Amino acid sequence: MDHLIVVGSGGRPYREYAFTSLAPRYRLSALLPAEPTWQRLYLDDWRVVDFADDAAVVDALRSLAGPDSGVLTWDETVLKSTARAAEKLSLRHMSAESAARCRDKYTTRTLLDAAGLPAVxxxxxxxxxxxxxxxxxxxxxxxxxxxxxxxxxxxxxxxxxxxxxxxxxxxxxxxxxxxxxxxxxxxxxYLDGPEISVDSVVSDGAVTCVHVARKRLGFEPHFEEVGHLLTGWTSEPWADAVRDLVVNAHRALGVELGVTHAELRLTAAGPRLVELNGRLGGDLIPYAGFLATGIDLVVAAAELALGREPDLTPVHDRAAEVRFVYPPYDAVVHRIDLRAAADVPGIEHVAVLAETGSTLLLPPRQAIPRLAALVAVAGDEDGCRAVLDTAVPLVVSEVSGA
CATH class of the missing domain: 3.30.1490.20 (ATP-grasp fold, A domain)
Known part of the structure; x- marks a missing residue:
């Protein structure tokens, strides 16, 4: 069985689906900031490492890697350190320079301007x-x-x-x-128009745009991402312009390998790039994309890390939508019960996101203060909306004012 080293893990509600997808296919090791808890079920071995110490990351990665191992991270917080370590050990990964360019929004803007791409x-x-x-x-x-x-x-x-x-x-x-x-x-x-994200597969510089998510934004003026809709996009009037911009943005930033997550606005003057992230999308977007199309971008990222071309053939043509549930006010969480919501036909996945006793402060006082996530699957956007509109009121949340 091929060996894959996952660097970082992210939180269980947001990333366990990735481990579930990888574990049957690969022998998994991990570099983690602390001893594994829920991750242990999926891992063959691991190392605990201080990700702020580049030398320690290199040593830990070297201790796990064999001649044919792959290395993968979807964790934004360790993208640059992973890229630097992989480069030192000659493991396939996005270059350290490209990872740094993606992480720095000012550098991204400067390089896009220099490449003559549509300006912001x-x-x-x-x-x-x-x-x-x-x-x-x-x-x-x-x-x-x-x-x-x-x-x-x-x-x-x-x-x-x-x-x-x-x-x-x-x-x-x-x-x-x-x-x-x-x-x-x-x-x-300020860029007018709806916001989308584009998840792409990049192999030896060739960029394939795979999934497009329509972002649901809330809590104005703070751009809180309250949900994501994954559905067909290739026949949209903006599809070619979006594809061209995303492909050229990868070239401008020198991204030649990996699965990436770009965010764009569809303005009246055409699409504009907000940012390009050098890792898988978050917020359960790759999972929803898999439900909508059957294309598993987690596996695609692993295959790239192992030097193989991933299979990007769609097997479904349907819609999947993630919707996050928030408290009505700044609150202390006492209980969350998703059983009734999970029983609604069309709900594919539910997850509790806030621990009992935790305090959630609405934007901008706290980052991402969510109670729960629901994921629906249906034939189209209207079907997803109907499922979620039925399920969300069935979420039981007992909270008190913070």
């Missing part, structure tokens, strides 16, 4: 006054965001100078797991 006007601010000056030059509204975080954390729509000032403070104080915030805050023109 922006500036990098190191003070609130500078952010206001940039915003006034761009024209309101603007989007203010941390330079190097993830999950739309700290991203705010600002309509005037006062809101830019406040947004700068929010962006500089935002945090996501162990990721560094970055040096400076991006101020960008």
């Amino acid at each position: 006007r922006y500036g990098l601010a190191h003070s609130a006054n500078e952010a206001v000056s940039i915003a006034e030059g761009l024209g309101f509204p603007v989007v203010v965001k941390p330079r190097a975080l993830a999950g739309s954390v700290g991203v705010v729509l600002a309509n005037d100078a006062g809101e830019v000032w406040d947004a700068f403070g929010l962006a500089t104080g935002a945090a996501f797991a162990t990721l560094p915030n970055g040096h400076g805050v991006l101020v960008e023109e």
Whole structure:
């Protein structure tokens, strides 16, 4: 059985599906920041390592890797350290330089501009006054965001100078797991239109766009991702322009290997790239894509790591949608019961996301304060909506004010 080393794991509710997909196909090892708990069921062996110590990551990876091993991470927080270690050990992986370019939104913007791709006007601010000056030059509204975080954390729509000032403070104080915030805050023109994400497979520089998710956003002006719809996209009027932009963005950033997750806005002037992430999509998007098409991007990423071309042949043509459930106010969680919601026909998966006793603060006070996730499968978007509209009211959540 082929050997695959997974670096990092992510949280169980969001990433166990990936281990479930890989474990029957490969012998799995892992590098983890702490002793495994739920991951142990899927692993042959592991090493605990400090991911802030590059030398330790290299040593741990070397101790697990054989001549034909593959290495894979879907964990944003360890993407750069994994890429650097893989490069030192001559293991197949996205290059360290490309991983760093993807992680830094300012570098991404600079390289896209240099490549002549459809422009997003922006500036990098190191003070609130500078952010206001940039915003006034761009024209309101603007989007203010941390330079190097993830999950739309700290991203705010600002309509005037006062809101830019406040947004700068929010962006500089935002945090996501162990990721560094970055040096400076991006101020960008606001892009109109719906937001989508595109998951692609990249093999020796050839980019294949596989899944497109329509993002559901909420909690304005904070761009909280409250759900994702996966359904057919190749016949959409914007499909060719999106494909061209995503392919050219990979070239501009030098991404030649891996499964990636791009985020775009479909503006009146055409698609615009928001960011390109050098790893699998989060928020159960690859799982929903598998339910919708039968294409397993987790397995595709593993096959690339092992030097093989993945099978990207669709076996389904249907829709799958992820919807997240939030508390109605800042709350302490006492109990969550998803049994009735899980019994609704068309609900494929449910997951509790908040532990009993945890405190959830609505955006922007806390990143991703979710109670639960529901995933529906149906023939089309309307079918998914009907299933979820039936199931969500059946979620039992006992909370009290925080």
